[in-house]
Amino acid sequence: MKIALIGNPGAGKSLIFNQLTGLGVEVNKYPGSAIELEYGNVCYKNEKIELVDLPGIYSLDGDSEEEVLVRRFLEKDGADSLIVVLDATKLERNLYLLTQIAEYSLPMVVVVNMIDIAESQGLFIDTARLATIFGTEVLPTAAILGKNIDRILPLALSSSQSPVLGVPYDHHIEAALRSLEKTMGTPRRKNLLALQGTGDDAALRDSAGSIATEIEQRHQMSVGQIIATNRHNFARSVAAEVVKQSPEKKRFDLDSILTRAFPGIPILFLILFSLLLSVFVIGSWMESWIVGGFTEFILPPFAALGLHPLAERIGYSVLVAMEAGLGIAFPFVFTFYLGLSFLEDTGYMTRAAFLADRSMHRLGLHGEAIIPMVIGFGCAVPAVMSLRILKTRREQTIAAFLITLVPCSARTVVVAGIVAAFVGIIWAFSIYLIIFILIIITAIVMSRLTPGEQFGMIVEMPSLRKPRIQLVIRKSWLRIKEFLFIAMPLLIVTSVFLGLFQYFGVIDIFQSLAAPITVSLLGLPEYASTALLFGIFRKELAFETLAVLSGTADLGSVMTGVQLYTFAIVSILFIPCISTVAVLYKQLGAKIAILTSAYSLFLGMLIGVLINILMK
């Protein structure tokens, strides 16, 4: 028995899924897609039911990854029953998707969720009437209060029915559908897709294309527009029949503050700044515990084993890699994810995107790009993964270059540990200033050079709501798992290699080979090149290695202020860390991964040499 949850984003699907399945949820990539689906098993009356939470979508006809995935799921995998989740407060728009789902003629039950919020807004929904119109069971629920959630599965198991309604399309469209059905022998649903230029049947698309052109000339409107209009009009007439609205009470709308330029923009800065600050404070505190634990309880016993030097070297490298991974992942990345998921679940990030839209345009991007940028302050790896929300290759490329420059939490550790501690707090801020100027210059140059057209932002701003802490934690946990999955193996492999290099003296050779650059161009001590090399592995390791190689934690006593400043800025820019390069390669291909690395290497060297020349 397989049951899938389907609905608009923000209709409360995840919360219902969570309440139905409880623990024991599995997350798997859907075959052939980058999107992960949540699967959960439930036992009901001795029957095992597999529950799938499909990604939130607005339509089944589009080309976005989510829409293609859900379409494929409905066509290929099918489901014994669909649970269609509608948002009662936005019923008309949600019915639009339902009209499309109905065309798949799968057994289903309809859940009208958030009925409590709708009632508080003076909206009353006649679910019995809705059930008659659609010919399926309709259940009003309030997932936040847990109301009627226990009735969903029994209803889906006992009374799932294929809906009986059909959207009355424009008569030209209907004629085209009939003629395609006759000539090509394809079902109505596929013909509708083909008329809009999508679907995987090329022959069908071709013959539909010529009919579509004819219809478009007659209507002076695209077929997609006609079909969407027909569906919306149908949804409107249904909504008019089932929604009774009593005069709405005037309520205070938080958006009257948040989306205005003032005080919206200061609030945006305040929120982002406090997010980053709290991540830094909490992260540093947690990191000191993790690193302290390793150096006190794990490394000494391992050293006491008295293994063969080579084995000891390798084992030590693995342990250090784990220390590095855990030391950055949980304190900084996880804390950051908690804050970010919280913000996302309130719906605030779309307000941020709206406010940032104009400034982002100047950088060749648009409002939604603020999300990868903000994530980049936590860690570049998830930031690159989130580039998927940008629709065009051009935007992804520009944003990828910028993300590799954004000071992530590991780089903040370097700035704090080297510059703020030994040179001065003002100088630490000057590094941020330099990086921001570089980001802006890079963006302006990139937006000129990168081919492709710029598209704007079209984003629904969901109602602001109180996040559910358990959902926030779960989302952060899934994300940190993904992070560890990418970063950990790489950290361990790189660490072992570096350990072996050290063991066989390769590092010393590298150091002397790099000496002309390190010593004469950058004005740094010879061993700094090794520290920089380790920085590729994990940024703040540059700082720690430097302390080890110079033989003292008091870096101020062995290097001048200019040297420390140069070292910090070079190690921050320099090549992005190995995990970032890997995820760039995975997400955007080898070319972008190499280009961004080469670019940041060039920038790091350039700025380092400039500082060395200017300040000496």
Added chain:
Amino acid sequence: MRTSLREDYLEAILIHTGRYSHPPSAQDLSEALHIDKDEVSAHLRELADGGDLRLRDDGRIMLTDQGTATGKQIIKKHETLQSFLSEILGMDRSSASDEACRIEHAVSDETIDRLGDYLRSPVIQPPAGEPAHSCLRGHQGQSSCGYAQSLVDYEEGQRLIVRDILGRGCSKRLLDLGVVPGQLVVIKRKLRNGSIVVQVKDCDVALSPENASAICVERIP
């Protein structure tokens, strides 16, 4: 200067600015109106003295508020007349346009208003020579509501009916969110830079300025 000549200039400047998204130079106007370049310069100085426009340092010509208002009025007259001549009387579009060019200077505001009422077509016609609805295949990328008004021309709180969606606005997402011809939308927020939040079917949708300007709308009286 003759009134009709002044109006021709203002109209040409507006159309050029709309079409190429930068103001014209004297050279552009000379080509558009088939008038000698030296004469154009003289005319432009006269118009500038009259407060209709101002010459920018880079040689491009910007209309003042007064000039824009007059120009828009003329364009509206032109469009109404042309629609009437071609759609109701059945003249071909280009001779209808030529004819409209001559009548537009003499016709009164009232006649135009009444003609407009008479026509009241559900779809606002774009300027001559441009693809009618750029949502059609092969016309992606165009984006200007022609002589009609777009979302960005209105202020917060305005209730509007969507009439047409052009070029870049033709994204599937916009259609799916309910921005289709005939739909009622309310402007909930408009930032000074042109970013807009509209309420469509009880949902708030945030739009970049370029998307908002591709959505042609009509005010609800």
